[in-house]
Amino acid sequence: MQQATVSSRPRWHALDLVHCALFATLMMIGANITSFAPIFVVGGVPITLQTFFAVLAGLILGSRKGAAACTVYMLVGLAGAPVFARFGGGISSLVSPNFGFIVSFIIAAWAAGKIVERYRTVPAFIFAALIATAINYLFGTNWMYAAYMLWAGAPDGFSYGMAWLWMMPPLPKDIALAVLAGLFAHRMNRLLKLLPAQQKKG
Numbered sequence: 001m002q003q004a005t006v007s008s009r010p011r012w013h014a015l016d017l018v019h020c021a022l023f024a025t026l027m028m029i030g031a032n033i034t035s036f037a038p039i040f041v042v043g044g045v046p047i048t049l050q051t052f053f054a055v056l057a058g059l060i061l062g063s064r065k066g067a068a069a070c071t072v073y074m075l076v077g078l079a080g081a082p083v084f085a086r087f088g089g090g091i092s093s094l095v096s097p098n099f100g101f102i103v104s105f106i107i108a109a110w111a112a113g114k115i116v117e118r119y120r121t122v123p124a125f126i127f128a129a130l131i132a133t134a135i136n137y138l139f140g141t142n143w144m145y146a147a148y149m150l151w152a153g154a155p156d157g158f159s160y161g162m163a164w165l166w167m168m169p170p171l172p173k174d175i176a177l178a179v180l181a182g183l184f185a186h187r188m189n190r191l192l193k194l195l196p197a198q199q200k201k202g
Helices: 002-007 014-031 050-061 063-078 091-095 099-118 122-152 160-167 171-192
Strands: none
Touching: 014 050, 014 063, 050 063, 050 099, 050 122, 050 171, 063 091, 063 099, 091 099, 091 122, 099 122, 122 160, 122 171
């Protein structure tokens, strides 16, 4: 019984690595797509497409490969490549108030993938995308608040409520993109079938 469980575990192939690299690259592009328009930086938080591509990674590749793609993106940035928002990068990014959003991409992609690996309907894909977006906001905003309060030097009058107010401008955009990601990923799953095979009960 144990041997059957091990053999059913999806294995990594060269094409899987290509898929992870592709989505990591898309996140690098999405991180700086608005860098040439400073008006889209609100409260020090860039409005980017990183979340969109992180959610797509989980929805299309599944939990393991989606999280791996986001991890590759994070590690490339920490290694010094200017792939984070506003062409940031380097180990110093660890102390940035916004680094929590980068960490959250891994969790968000994993969570989205887990949901759609079990349920393959359109509502499930949209629900998974919205849950992943909520994880991004909850984890990233709380990290940002903690960073400002503990080591980053909070602006005058900074509060927990202010941290969330900073996140309100991009929220409608991210909700709309989450719905779009769910619809797009469901169609792509039917075409590409990259998600792991559904586990049958019993």
